[in-house]
Amino acid sequence: MMTTDQRLGILFQLYQSLLVVLLAPLLTGWVNQCRAWLQNRTGPGLMQPYRTLRKLFHKDAVMAYNASPLFRVTPYILFGCMWLAAAIIPIIAVDLPFSPAADVIALVGVFALARVFIALAAMDIGTAFGTLGARREMLVSFLAEPALLMVFFTASLISHSTQLPRIVEALAHHQFVLYPSLAFAGLAFVIVLLAENARIPVDNPGTHLELTMIHEAMILEYSARHLALVEWASSLKLFAYIAIGIALFVPYGIAEVGNWGALPQAIIALLVKLTLAGAALALLEALLAKMRIFRAPEFLGTAFLLAVLGLLIHFLLGA
């Protein structure tokens, strides 16, 4: 028999899963709106991503003649992976019964699984742009992924666990200490976040300019419901990354184990943090310029080295 806490936990897991999947496009909308304001434009409004999704779902799908089944299932795999990732990151409370199934290393694995599938799908049609996008995506990720792993390692070493809820608990509740290693890790994480979510300066989500695109080049062949799922998955990915950032670096205000009464307060804290993070992301994008593709490995190499440096500092100072 399950205890009341366990039942509440499962209920809460379902609640968070639904919350993230519904909230993710809103975050994307908010970032785009902020960017529009920074560029002196009116902007399409916060709800634009939802309208785009609705439009895409209504359209008839068109697929290339030589598209294989791999191309068809990839949007669903992508969506499944990203939803899973976003659902296991503790953002409101640390009681997430599904979290032990996948720790931070597995979380990096989920992102990698999704990435491999989208890169393969991009190569499936056999257009020049598809393979170009796949190649660049893998190029960016082979440095970003280890950097992300090293960021997680720093946090795990501080909290003696690779379980996200335990990490967040250790960082949020136990003591308020400034960890110098986490400062390095944080810087590395921001770079990884920009690169993995196809943001300026590595990629530009706003254009379809052939010479510079990465993510958009991979999904050129997708249309209608498949494109909608890919876009939604991208929103979920951005949400997941920002949620990871919040969980690792500013976890304060999250509800403790068994303290369900703190939930409303935790939700408000989360919304404030998401709003600020989205605005900061837009500001960062407005301030930076897109870099040449072969500068990207240097940029990401910096992230990797910063993350390893953070890890070393933890070993040296024990903090």
Next chain:
Amino acid sequence: MDIVGVLPLDVAGAVIVLWLALGLLGLALQHSPHLITNVIFPLGAIVSLALAATGLWALGVDASYAILPMGLPDLPFHLRLDPLSAFFLILLSGASFGVSLFSAGYFKSMQGNTLGLLCLEYHLFLASMALVLLADDAYMFMVAWETMALSSYFLVTTDHHVPDIRKAGFLYLLIAHVGAIGILLSFGVMQGGHGIGAYTFAAMREAHLSAFWSSVAFLLALFGFGAKAGLLPLHVWLPEAHPAAPSPVSALMSGIMLKTAIYGILRVTFDLLSVQQWWWGVLALALGLMTAIFGVMFAAVQGDMKRLLAYSSIENIGLLLVGIGLTIIFHVYGKNALAALSLTATLYHSLNHAFFKCLLFIGTGSILHATGERNMGRMGGLIHHMPWVAVLMLVGVLSISGLPPFNGFVSEWLLLQAFLLSPGLPNTYINMLIPVAAAVIALAAALAAYVMVKFYGIIFLGQPRGEAREHAHDAGIWERIGLSWLAFGCVVLGLAPVYVVRQLDLVTHVLVGRGLGNAAAGWLFLAPVDIERASYSPVYFLLAVLGVMLVTALVVHYFYHGRLRRGPAWDCGFPEQTSRMQDTAEGFGQPIRRIFEPFFRIESELPSAFDTHPRYHGRSDDRIWFALYLPIKSITEKLSSLASLLQHGRIHLYLTYTFVTLVVLLAFV
């Protein structure tokens, strides 16, 4: 379990004899090739299965011994089957079951007499690998080791009329023997000068060498086994010899034979030598990291699919050596729980690599049969012609890339956990080294995904490059069964880590004195130390992703529609796109070549603007070959030409040499 006095070792011995008998039968049946392919190879596979069952049985019981009435006068053949041997026997037989079944289909186009010989060599190769694992004295070990090297040499040179293959075979034979000398010397050091009887492993265990001599023995063993495993800088033969062999043989060599070297290192380090030194671990760790990065970097720039896989094997051997290095370090510092964790990761990865590398290598065999090509740059779109091979190889590709929920991820996860738990070693230097090592491992794993996307994407996806591949056909029924078995193995090893780890505990108990255990109850969660510290459940993971996918698909189709039509791919306003505009294998690897430029020796030849037949040519070679092997080669040639000054082929001259030598000796005595 001891029912009628039969020991696991007896069954294993019988299995080896059966393999030899099947090989000889194949040679006798060379006039009926159908019997060889349809009967002998499947029978060999069933024998593999029996050996796997024996291995599983032997894991749970005490070591069994046997002394054969053969061998040297004072040193008969000793055999011993302990859990370590049993584990590697399971690896050998589990993977070779699939490869043998595949071979039944793969070799059917071969000529009768070649096939008969190949059948003998193939089964001799399997039997000698099993004997290497069972040997309990240095002489038996070396006999089996040399039989393994020679039978595989003949298998590599099956197509001996191709000059390149003869060359690859020679290089392989040469380095195999340089390595064998190292192993032999290592055994010589370990027996400690107590006469021929001391060449049994039992005597070596009792020898208790000084720190200096055990270090010498370890270094010699690392050199000798490293030459077989493809450790930097002894790896040069591997990317030549593995692709040269027929695909099932490449699979056996990459997937299984390399593991006999890992077995050898483990046997010498943890069993025959009683005390280890911490710096052995650091050395193994450093060599392993270099090998891993080197292997994956070179895999990324290959255009030949089998060479790519051979370099990826080098990478995986590097990862295994990192695991061994960590185990040594932890064991020396008395952290046996951690030693058990990293050893479990090492053994697990050995098993995983056997399965996915065999799967990928035999898959390239099917592709080779279907297209007649090894160059990936002429393939593309094969997923439409070979759906079976494409789907099964996708499993292998996802496994080797270390993606959850497949098997490669589990061993990578365990290895990273070992790194994460490492702080607190009394040696500051090692404490600093370990995070850097973890970072390099993470980098190698991420690059492996790059390599595998390239491998799969260029071969199976996109449009056909080069000539039409319409005649490309899917694999036959035997080939499908073989591929399916290995893919099934990858999935099961990925989904049931708790069961596998429980079996591996029996091995780690023998080597480092304790098992890993599982902190979580039940079989769903893998938690190596403490469920609060780290856990992973591949089954829940898979169910969650599949569940979300299914629900999403149903919801989308129910609330909206499932309408779909086909059209031409979007041409970006440039209608003259051809399949030549896709990336080639070289193109896909170009960023890696550019980023890691100093590591490659790049030759490229660009056409001038006025060439009527413009030709682009580029190759990236291994600097080590030019910096290390070519100088050795030229020195050897110079020395031998000096020696030839004495040789004139005239008998009276040689008699004069003998006479002079005698006179000189007489003057001294």
